Amino acid sequence: MNALATKEYKIAVxxxxxxxxxxxxxxxxxxxxxxxxxxxVADYYRKQVALDGDHITVxxxxxxxxxxxxxxxxxxxxxxxxVFDITRSNSLAELDYxxxxxxxxxxxxxxxxxxxxxxxxxxxxxxxxHEHAQKVAIQWKCRFYELSAKNKTNxxxxxxxxxxxxxxxxxxxxxxxxxxxxCFIM
Numbered sequence: 226m227n228a229l230a231t232k233e234y235k236i237a238v239x240x241x242x243x244x245x246x247x248x249x250x251x252x253x254x255x256x257x258x259x260x261x262x263x264x265x266v267a268d269y270y271r272k273q274v275a276l277d278g279d280h281i282t283v284x285x286x287x288x289x290x291x292x293x294x295x296x297x298x299x300x301x302x303x304x305x306x307x308v309f310d311i312t313r314s315n316s317l318a319e320l321d322y323x324x325x326x327x328x329x330x331x332x333x334x335x336x337x338x339x340x341x342x343x344x345x346x347x348x349x350x351x352x353x354x355h356e357h358a359q360k361v362a363i364q365w366k367c368r369f370y371e372l373s374a375k376n377k378t379n380x381x382x383x384x385x386x387x388x389x390x391x392x393x394x395x396x397x398x399x400x401x402x403x404x405x406x407x408c409f410i411m
Contacts, residue, residue: 231279231280231281232279232280232281232282232392233281233282233283233284234281234282234283234284234303234304234388234391234392235283235284235285235286235301235302235303235304236283236284236285236286236302236303236304236305236306236384236387236388236391237286237288237298237299237301237302237304237305237306238250238285238286238287238288238305238306238308239288239295239299239305239306239307239308239320239323239327240307240308240309240316240319240320240323241309241310241316241319241320242289243310243313244308244309244310244313244316244343244344245308245310245343245344245374246287246288246289246308247259247268247287247289248343248374248375249306249308249341249343249372249374249380249383250268250270250285250287251270252374252375252377252380253270253272253285253380253381253384254270254271254272254285255270258374258375267286267287267288267289267294267298268287268289269284269285269286269287270284270285270287271283271284271285272285274384274385274388276385276388276389276392277389279392281388283384283388285384286298286301286302295323295326296326296330299326299327299330299331300330300331303337303391303394303395304336304337304338304339304387304388304390304391304394305327305336305337305338305339305387306338306339306341306383306384306387307320307323307324307338307339307340307341308320308341308342308343309340309341309342309343309353309358310342310343310344310353311342311343311344311345311347311348311351311352311353311358311371312344312347312350312351312352312353313352313353314352314353316353317342317353317357317358317361320340320361324338324365334366335366335367336394337387337390337391337393337394338365338367338368338390339367339368339369339370339383339386339387339390340358340361340362340365340367340368340369340370341369341370341371341372341383342355342358342369342370342371342372343371343372343373343374344373344374344375345371345372345373345378345379346373346375346376346378355371358371368386368390370382370383370386
């Protein structure tokens with residue numbers, strides 16, 4: 226990308242340990258898929274993307290699942306990707322904690338949020354039904370996608386959609402509409 230990024234947005238990727246957050250972040254930002262990767266601490270990634278004619282730098286916060294600084298990461302972020310593992314039945318229910326923490330930290334009912342079911346490449350071992358996750362997404366008033374970090378199915382889509390949702394939130398703020406209470410423009 227030759228032009229400098231004109232906008233910068235931060236996306237926090239949250240979910241329980243082992244659902245594939247780091248794989249999603251590494252595959253999107255560096256085109257690498259780690260077969261056996263277990264991060265112990267949060268990590269940051271950055272990538273420049275073109276979005277509808279704009280050049281955007283996306284800062285990705287990989288929260289490593291059980292990090293003690295989650296509230297800090299959440300308060301820094303403009304948007305959120307909540308990840309569960311479609312092959313682990315409890316991983317979707319575990320996202321309730323993260324969703325509630327985001328709502329309390331941001332002091333918002335609705336925010337730029339995408340629910341993601343990872344490991345679509347292991348669909349034969351599915352334990353979370355697509356329909357069940359879709360109901361959670363409707364309840365949370367967010368979008369839902371399934372993806373495979375391993376083979377990149379829908380990988381770029383979730384980040385592009387997240388950036389669009391963040392941009393819409395900023396436009397609401399500029400136009401005087403009700404927007405997420407604690408989002409700010411960098």
